[in-house]
Amino acid sequence: MHSATQWIRPILLSLLSAGLFVLLHFKHDNDIPPPGKFLNPFTGFWQNNVSTDVLPTTLELKGLRETVRILWDDRRVPHIFAANTHDLFFAQGYCTARDRLWQMDFQARAAAGRLSEVAGAPALEADRFHRRIGLNVAAELVTRNSLTTPLVRDAVEAFCGGVNAWVNTLDERSLPVEFKILDYQPGEWTPLKTALIFSNFSRTLSFSSTDAALTNVRNILGDSVVSLLYPDVLPFVDPVIPRGTPWEFVPATPAGVSTPERVSPGGSAYAPGGSTPAMEDPFGQRDVFRGSNNWAVSGTLTASGRPILCNDPHLGLTLPSIWYEIQLVSPEMNVYGVSSPGTPGVAIGFNKRIAFGVTNAGSDVLDWYKITFRDSSLNEYLYQEQWLPTSKRVEVFDVRGAATVVDTIVHTHHGPVVAGPGRRAVDQRIPPGCALRWTGLDSTSSFDAFLKINMARTYGEFVRALEGFNGPAQNFAYADVENNIAIWHNGKFPLRRKDQGKFVSDGTDPAAEWQGWVPRAHLPHVLNPPRGFVSSANQPPADSTYPYFLGWSYAGFERSTRINERLRSLEKATIEDMMALQKDIVNPRAVRALPVLLPLIDEHSLNPDEAKALNELKNWKSDYDTPLIAPQVFEYWWMEIHKSIWQDDLHQKGVPLLQPGADVTLRLLLSDPRSPFIDNCDTPEIETLEQVAQESFSAAVRGLTKDLGPFGAGWSWGTSRGTNIRHLAQLPGLGRSRLQTVGNNTTVNAITRGGGPSWRMVVDLDSIPKGWGVYPGGQSGNPGSAFYDNFVEGWLRGEYYDLVFLNTPEEMNRHVIGATTLMVTQ
Amino acid sequence: MKNVIISAALIFLLQAATPYWWWVMVVPLGVAFATRVSTWGGFRLGLISAGAVWILASLVLFLTQSQIIAMRIAAMMNLGSGWMLVLLTAVIAMLTGGVAGATGSALRSSLNRLFS
Numbered sequence: 001m002h003s004a005t006q007w008i009r010p011i012l013l014s015l016l017s018a019g020l021f022v023l024l025h026f027k028h029d030n031d032i033p034p035p036g037k038f039l040n041p042f043t044g045f046w047q048n049n050v051s052t053d054v055l056p057t058t059l060e061l062k063g064l065r066e067t068v069r070i071l072w073d074d075r076r077v078p079h080i081f082a083a084n085t086h087d088l089f090f091a092q093g094y095c096t097a098r099d100r101l102w103q104m105d106f107q108a109r110a111a112a113g114r115l116s117e118v119a120g121a122p123a124l125e126a127d128r129f130h131r132r133i134g135l136n137v138a139a140e141l142v143t144r145n146s147l148t149t150p151l152v153r154d155a156v157e158a159f160c161g162g163v164n165a166w167v168n169t170l171d172e173r174s175l176p177v178e179f180k181i182l183d184y185q186p187g188e189w190t191p192l193k194t195a196l197i198f199s200n201f202s203r204t205l206s207f208s209s210t211d212a213a214l215t216n217v218r219n220i221l222g223d224s225v226v227s228l229l230y231p232d233v234l235p236f237v238d239p240v241i242p243r244g245t246p247w248e249f250v251p252a253t254p255a256g257v258s259t260p261e262r263v264s265p266g267g268s269a270y271a272p273g274g275s276t277p278a279m280e281d282p283f284g285q286r287d288v289f290r291g292s293n294n295w296a297v298s299g300t301l302t303a304s305g306r307p308i309l310c311n312d313p314h315l316g317l318t319l320p321s322i323w324y325e326i327q328l329v330s331p332e333m334n335v336y337g338v339s340s341p342g343t344p345g346v347a348i349g350f351n352k353r354i355a356f357g358v359t360n361a362g363s364d365v366l367d368w369y370k371i372t373f374r375d376s377s378l379n380e381y382l383y384q385e386q387w388l389p390t391s392k393r394v395e396v397f398d399v400r401g402a403a404t405v406v407d408t409i410v411h412t413h414h415g416p417v418v419a420g421p422g423r424r425a426v427d428q429r430i431p432p433g434c435a436l437r438w439t440g441l442d443s444t445s446s447f448d449a450f451l452k453i454n455m456a457r458t459y460g461e462f463v464r465a466l467e468g469f470n471g472p473a474q475n476f477a478y479a480d481v482e483n484n485i486a487i488w489h490n491g492k493f494p495l496r497r498k499d500q501g502k503f504v505s506d507g508t509d510p511a512a513e514w515q516g517w518v519p520r521a522h523l524p525h526v527l528n529p530p531r532g533f534v535s536s537a538n539q540p541p542a543d544s545t546y547p548y549f550l551g552w553s554y555a556g557f558e559r560s561t562r563i564n565e566r567l568r569s570l571e572k573a574t575i576e577d578m579m580a581l582q583k584d585i586v587n588p589r590a591v592r593a594l595p596v597l598l599p600l601i602d603e604h605s606l607n608p609d610e611a612k613a614l615n616e617l618k619n620w621k622s623d624y625d626t627p628l629i630a631p632q633v634f635e636y637w638w639m640e641i642h643k644s645i646w647q648d649d650l651h652q653k654g655v656p657l658l659q660p661g662a663d664v665t666l667r668l669l670l671s672d673p674r675s676p677f678i679d680n681c682d683t684p685e686i687e688t689l690e691q692v693a694q695e696s697f698s699a700a701v702r703g704l705t706k707d708l709g710p711f712g713a714g715w716s717w718g719t720s721r722g723t724n725i726r727h728l729a730q731l732p733g734l735g736r737s738r739l740q741t742v743g744n745n746t747t748v749n750a751i752t753r754g755g756g757p758s759w760r761m762v763v764d765l766d767s768i769p770k771g772w773g774v775y776p777g778g779q780s781g782n783p784g785s786a787f788y789d790n791f792v793e794g795w796l797r798g799e800y801y802d803l804v805f806l807n808t809p810e811e812m813n814r815h816v817i818g819a820t821t822l823m824v825t826q
Numbered sequence: 827m828k829n830v831i832i833s834a835a836l837i838f839l840l841q842a843a844t845p846y847w848w849w850v851m852v853v854p855l856g857v858a859f860a861t862r863v864s865t866w867g868g869f870r871l872g873l874i875s876a877g878a879v880w881i882l883a884s885l886v887l888f889l890t891q892s893q894i895i896a897m898r899i900a901a902m903m904n905l906g907s908g909w910m911l912v913l914l915t916a917v918i919a920m921l922t923g924g925v926a927g928a929t930g931s932a933l934r935s936s937l938n939r940l941f942s
Contacts, residue, residue, distance in 0.1 A: 006935075006936045006939050006940070007936050009865065009932045009935075009936070010929065010932035010933045010935070010936045013865075013925065013928050013929035013932050013933075014929050014933070016925050016929070017851060017855070017922075017925050017926050017929045020851070020921070020922050020925055021848060021851060021922075024847075024918065024922065025847075025848065035918055036847040036848065036918065036922070037847050039847075039880075039884075039911075039914065039915045039918050040841070040847035040880075041841075041880055041883035041884040041887055041915060042841040042842060042845075042847075042883065043841075043845045043847070044847070045895055045899050046883070046884055046887045046888075046892050046895070046896070046915075047887075047892075048892075048895050049887065049891040049892040049893075049894070049895050050891050050892075050894060051891050171845065172845030173845065177895065177899075181902075731902055732901065732902050732904075733898050733899065733900070733901030733902030733903070734898055734901075734902060782895075783894070783895060783898045783899075784892065784894050784895025784898070785894070786894065788894070
């Protein structure tokens with residue numbers, strides 16, 4: 001008896017010790033790192049500190065062929081000098097991984113649909129979506145078929161070698177902190193992961209579709225309404241290629257009938273199986289934020305007589321930043337710019353002879369095909385009056401902390417059926433029972449083009465490089481030291497009939513399929529136009545004389561017309577003028593709408609807050625500056641007007657309907673004030689534009705008061721809007737929130753709540769090029785580094801940094817603060 | 827006191843040489859077991875030695891190189907400030923070290939009785 005009781009205490013204490021160990025050693029909740037490991041001062045998060053900012057002087061790396069010299073400037077940008085391209089990209093991989101390894105791993109995982117392996121069940125739906133649209137398969141095909149040219153293969157393999165050289169040095173202590181938080185280890189970096197990064201970029205930039213929601217509109221309201229409210233030629237637009245530019249080619253003709261097919265079966269609606277909150281959003285889907293600007297000005301319009309190229313791609317803003325700044329120097333190239341972490345080369349930048357920048361093309365490279373299955377087994381589908389077998393791909397998800405999930409994806413010759421009949425996908429734009437045809441799933445990439453652009457010395461070399469660019473389609477602006485400027489709406493565009501692919505297509509009909517590709521030489525482009533500048537801001541690429549149908553859902557007129565107006569007014573443009581234009585915060589929609597709307601308000605019927613709000617608008621110059629109240633009043637008012645005009649006409653419960661763009665609304669206000677759409681068809685009275693303006697203004701002020709409190713400083717743009725730069729994995733505390741920012745998505749400086757200029761760059765094509773740039777982040781991906789977000793404040797203030805372009809590793813430059821020599825080791 | 831110093835020194839050396847956090851449990855357990863202290867004495871030994879090593883290490887890091895990361899992680903964990911993280915780090919070490927030390931003592935005590 002005595003011997004039994006004496007063991008009670010040690011047994012209980014042992015159990016308590018074991019329990020504590022289990023509690024502290026393992027990850028039990030997706031949001032909480034394992035406390036014991038994480039808080040350990042010797043290897044936990046405490047070690048992810050500023051000591052990582054200390055630059056090594058000499059390193060011996062296996063895989064190098066010759067010695068590489070890296071100079072670091074005071075913004076921690078690496079300037080890599082290598083004796084051959086293999087070592088150049090090896091060193092790029094090493095530097096990028098040193099600063100951004102976790103970001104690279106996370107983005108590759110996201111594209112592969114493997115986030116749930118480390119983040120658990122909350123990531124499962126996103127994973128399922130990425131595998132259902134086939135990003136993982138596309139990356140496998142790219143790896144097998146497209147990373148095969150000697151230039152690309154060598155660059156990618158060398159890049160991977162450099163990444164792995166860094167990965168092999170990591171231990172528990174030096175592991176990036178996000179690996180510690182999520183409690184997993186990085187694997188070997190492979191060409192497949194680089195291809196996944198590319199596929200993820202394609203998804204971000206070109207996985208866009210309004211086909212299903214527009215088909216529903218057509219089924220309910222008919223063709224005439226569709227052509228009126230969703231025109232192929234958008235109002236007020238100044239296209240990328242100047243009007244009147246001759247098309248010097250004989251266009252290829254797509255096979256099949258010459259009129260758009262009527263395909264939606266039986267008028268049925270493309271509605272997801274569950275509720276549809278996202279698609280019931282009353283604000284036009286066409287106005288979803290997207291946007292980037294670029295322009296090149298000929299030396300004939302600049303004070304220096306040299307061309308200037310500018311680019312500011314607008315993307316969702318994250319920390320670590322989407323871009324990594326770098327200079328790459330070898331006997332074949334000397335290029336400076338920003339790279340996408342995980343891929344070799346520079347995406348936007350300049351070399352000794354040329355400068356280049358991109359904006360998203362916005363042309364339609366994605367179609368949905370309605371599939372007629374023989375029965376619920378989904379084993380066969382109808383095509384050309386024959387039943388063809390489907391193929392099925394089984395995807396397995398090893399979800400952390402949960403049971404393994406198996407998903408079977410049905411494939412047709414069109415592509416994968418992303419959401420089965422009657423099923424809903426995470427992305428509400430996806431019509432159930434339809435197959436996806438998207439250029440992003442083709443086994444092509446654009447690495448070859450980017451590497452050749454990095455090396456290009458002339459316009460001819462640049463154009464030849466573009467031939468290898470398959471997507472995501474971009475507007476490439478170009479300038480060179482020979483005073484050439486050019487722009488290409490470039491990518492792989494399906495050859496279609498007019499309006500083909502604007503709606504959900506008939507998957508049984510061969511004539512509804514893509515009829516080949518628009519020949520490269522026929523893509524919209526212009527070299528040295530008489531007006532002396534080229535520009536793009538995601539607007540339509542060409543006017544109505546262009547003989548190919550490339551799409552219709554482009555960005556509205558606002559940023560492009562503002563840029564072109566300002567550029568036309570230039571005579572002796574300076575670098576400062578270009579920077580000012582990138583930071584322009586005037587909304588051309590407000591400029592056009594307010595002179596029409598303000599006189600419609602009966603001031604005698606306003607309450608005190610409404611009168612004050614109106615007064616703000618009257619004294620407003622349509623600029624979106626932080627202290628101003630008027631921008632928020634206009635935004636609310638416009639939202640109410642839009643809702644008032646369209647909600648009654650375009651609302652059917654449970655059916656996603658595309659809302660007209662703001663430019664169509666504006667055209668109605670300016671040119672057709674007696675349009676039947678003005679009337680609210682849900683009421684017996686006939687409403688006039690005056691009534692709509694007055695009532696929507698009152699509703700806007702009520703909304704502002706409800707959301708922001710009584711009229712006052714709380715309504716100011718900076719306070720009431722706020723911009724968040726979230727951490728890539730949305731980990732709280734590792735991003736920046738509620739930043740007071742200027743501009744909105746319709747101003748050239750297109751900052752929104754979560755997006756904005758991800759890189760501002762201005763390049764003077766001098767004999768030795770001079771560049772200025774900034775992005776909202778920092779070079780280091782380590783949240784404990786002093787270089788994690790050190791550019792954010794400058795970006796907010798609209799400042800630019802000198803981009804240090806070096807010619808030799810011996811060059812003396814005041815910005816260079818350190819050097820690392822990479823030595824060969826066996 | 828001598829046992830506490832021995833335990834702390836061992837924890838420090840083993841933590842510096844290896845990536846394992848659980849030395850804050852294993853070392854006090856072993857030292858308490860070896861030195862035949864009372865259960866309460868073993869708890870104190872572990873609490874003080876493990877807590878001292880972790881609080882000193884985290885404090886030195888916080889005051890020198892780790893302010894930025896501590897500030898961000900504190901925000902991530904809704905702790906308010908980096909000082910709270912130093913405190914939390916110390917509490918984890920003290921709790922686990924203390925319980926492990928007490929376990930070592932109790933085991934030794936029971937074994938002693940078994941063989942006496």
